[in-house]
Amino acid sequence: MSHEALSQPIIRMQDIIREYVVGGEVMRALNGVTLSILRNEFVAIMGPSGSGKSTTMNIMGCLDRPTAGDYQIDGNSVSALQEDELAQLRNMKIGFIFQNFNLLARTTALENVELPMMYAGVPPKERRERATEALIRIGLQDRLHNRPNELSGGQQQRVSIARALVNRPVLLLADEPTGALDTRNTAEILALFEDLHAQGNTVVIVTHENEVGAHAKRIIRFRDGCIESDTANGAMVMTHATD
Amino acid sequence: MPLTEIIRSAFRSIRANRMRALLTMLGVIVGVASVIALSAVGQASTDSVTQQVEALGSNLLTIMPGSASTSGVSLGAGSATTLVYSDAAAITANDPNVAQVAPLVQRSVQIVYGNSNTSTQLQGTTANYPLVKPTPVAQGRFFLPQEVTANAQVAVLGSQTAQTLFGFQSAVGQTIDLNGVPYTVIGVLAPEGSNGFQNLDDRVMIPITTAMNELTGSDVLNSIDVSATSQQDMALAQQEITSTLRNLHQLGPGEASDFRIMNQATILSTLQSVTQEMTDLLTGVAAISLVVGGIGIMNIMLVSVTERTREIGIRKAIGAKRSVIMAQFLVESVVLSVGGGLIGVVLGGGGAAIAGIVLHKSGLVSLSAVLLSVGFAIVIGVVFGVYPARKASALHPIEALRYE
Secondary structure (H helix, E strand, O other): OOHHHHHOOOEEEEEEEEEEEEOOEEEEEEEEEEEEEOOOOEEEEEOOOOOOHHHHHHHHOOOOOOOEEEEEEOOEEOOOOOHHHHHHHHHHHEEEEOOOOOOOOOOOHHHHHHHHHHHHOOOHHHHHHHHHHHHHHOOOOOOOOOOHHHOOHHHHHHHHHHHHHOOOOOEEEEEOOOOOOOHHHHHHHHHHHHHHHHOOOOEEEEOOOHHHHOOOOEEEEEEOOEEEEEEEOOEEEEOOOOO | OOHHHHHHHHHHHHHOOHHHHHHHHHHHHHHHHHHHHHHHHHHHHHHHHHHHHHHOOOOEEEEEEOOOEEOOEEOOOOOOOOOEHHHHHHHHHHOOOEEEEEEEEEEEEEEEEOOEEEEEEEEEEOOOHHHHOOOOEEEEOOOOHHHHHOOOOEEEEOHHHHHHHHOOOOOOOOEEEEOOEEEEEEEEEOOOOEOOOOEOOOEEEEEHHHHHHHHHOOOEOOEEEEEEOOOOOHHHHHHHHHHHHHHHOOOOOOOOOOEEEEEHHHHHHHHHHHHHHHHHHHHHHHHHHHHHHHHHHHHHHHHHHHHOHHHHHHHHHOOOOHHHHHHHHHHHHHHHHHHHHHHHHHHHHHHHHHHHHHHOOOOOOOHHHHHHHHHHHHHHHHHHHHHHHHHHHOOOHHHHHHOO
């Protein structure tokens, strides 16, 4: 990999605007957001509800498209893509981790982890091997054939992390990943995120909890659809002042 | 995503709701089972009608006199006296496509044997009558051509008539009395039942010459039964007979025939078309229940899409394309309809097999009915699965994920 490729941002948002029409009235959820996230960063996106952090995450995760502005993930411009192309980007580039785990019920841990590879067209044998390996790596070797309702919250979140990692995405995108967990499991999952970051993964956590945000190396705060502050290690590095 | 994976996942979600799946399939089960069972019953009734008509004789044409009229009032078919014994001879002599000719005289007579006395139908005919209409003899024999020529006073009894007169005693060789004239019983017919018009077991048959001389006193016939040389020649034979009789009866070109010819093939095809129509009607009603079953599947699939909105959201978030979600739900509804179809085939086939045992028939379940109804079930699964599947695939991932 060349030096340029390494230094190229994974995420590049340029003047992103997202408007919704609610009851005939135009609501502007994002009002000109510009940000870049480099490879192997550990970023927390924070802000009160309604600040635009969820909308940012949806766009970042290719679940939604901006009304205006340019968004590139790993060099791919997203704005012009069709639904199925977005699905493919989500499948290959992004690993989602949700607050309520979002595992498929009636489906074993192993099968849940296999699912992204199934959509990617990975052959069954390789799929099974990679899924097993991913689950072993996060310490669930005894729970391969358990269904979500047979797993604790912490275990379920580990399965969903394994599922997020299994297609080797460029970005791990976690939406309040500890919101449904107790203190002990929260600590374990956050430690896992730090491990993943240490192993070279790019991690973005969306949260409103300061303790969670504190684990990140960079914190981007949102307010009223704009970036309020962008700080590293608790120290202010740059501020996108908007009027 | 390969089809096998999609089918596996369809089975998994169906297994998760077994009772509901079964109830959903019930509509298709009932539909397919009734299509198969009813078409089998229809086939059985068509077969039995064909059998009955064919039992009347093969390649049979029946010539009846026209209807007489008195002062403009028609007395009904067969009432005229336009058909005579020499007509039968002329048909035999002139018409190459006619194989056998059996003229028939009918009267009602009183038979006396000792103290027994019964009223029955007398049929005077020629010795070749059994060649035109199957007339199996159980005991003794039918009368011979020389007995017809010789005005022999011999009689063949229907099985029921023989029983009435003689009980369990043998009738052959006994002498009976018809309107005061003695006849020797030379045979008893095997039981045949009814031909749909008259009871074939209650009759007495004698040579037509004897009947004309002793009983009717004229050469007027009630009908002439004719067999054509083959099934294909029936129309030709009918034309020949028509022209022979019209010549003989000196009818001008504009005049109506004073006789009618009933073609057994025509009767058969009429009856067959009636039973076929009945079968089609029943099958059609059953097919409607298949459509209703399909609507049931669509209903449940729509419920299922709503219930699994979140699952659809998850699948989309981790990379499922529209087509994959669409295929998943479509395969599920096809699995339901095909499953219902197969259970329906088993039940319908079983029902038809039981009907076959009761009716002493086999091979009633037609492969075409099975293929048609299962094919129809698959089509229904696809047609009624498309709308829910499209609905599922069109869900927006964010909204689907947010759905509680």
